[in-house]
Amino acid sequence: MLADNPKISALLNGCRQNDRNSQKELYYLLRGFAMKICYRYTNAQEESEEIMNEGFVKLFKNVHQFDENRQEDTLLSLKGWFKRILVNTCIDHYRKMNASVSGHVLNTESESIPDHGETGIDILSYKEIVEAIRLLSPGYRAVFNLFVIEGLSHEEIAKVLGISVGASKSNLSKARDNLRKLLLNKTQYNVYVSPQ
Structure with missing residues (x-):
């Protein structure tokens, strides 16, 4: 058993008994992890x-189910279980926000981009890539x-989001x-990429 397991087990037991201090400590322990997941969606x-906070409410409400x-x-193990709760909460949020678009492909213009070989994208930071993902429309971002x-x-994805398989494929492509x-565009402004 790892050194953190007794502490985590004690926190989980406290959460099962609705101990606010245990819940608070677990919240601060997992907050950064949870925020990164929710931020992507x-x-x-x-x-x-x-x-994220809705996910924590679900975690505390259902912590007795965690083995x-x-x-x-x-x-x-807790992070894996909580990640599933958070992703499902993000999906539920997407469904609520996009109830009127369920069942069809979202309409936005998409142009083909010529392939110029090496682009410099490999030097972008994780944060820059996540920011770019966040700029996608909600439907595209969810499918991606x-x-x-x-x-x-x-x-x-079609089953979870209530869209057709074709819409899922189209949204991913777009x-x-x-x-x-x-x-x-980000790499063009940040670095010089020599034409190949």
């Missing part, structure tokens, strides 16, 4: 915090995150095109 800090004895590393980050299939444009 939204385009506003307040929206990310709202979803900390399933893996050797309790914190890692679920497919690329979470590893869901188009069939699973998300990639738009993201490519955003990142290429």
Whole structure:
């Protein structure tokens, strides 16, 4: 057992008993982790915090369902379980915000981007890439995150978001095109890329 497991187990037991101090300590322990996940699915800090806090409410409400004895590393196991709660909360938020667009492809213009070989994108920071993802429309961002980050299939995405498989594929393609444009624009202004 890892050194942090007794502390994490004690916090979880406190949370199961609705101990506010344990909940507060667990909140501060997982806040950064949770915010990074929610931030990928939204385009506003307040929206990310709202979803994150809703996720914590669900965690505290359902903490009795978490089995900390399933893996050797309790914190890692807890983060995996909590990540699923957060992603589902983000999906629920997306559904609420986009109830009127469910079932069809979102309409935004998407142009083809010529391939210029090496672009300098590899020098962009993680933060810059996440910022570019956040600039995508909510529909494109949701499909992109679920497919690329979470590893869901188009069939699973269609079921989760209430859209067709074709809409999922189309939204992913357009998300990639738009993201490519955003990142290429970013590298053009930040670095000189010699033409190949």
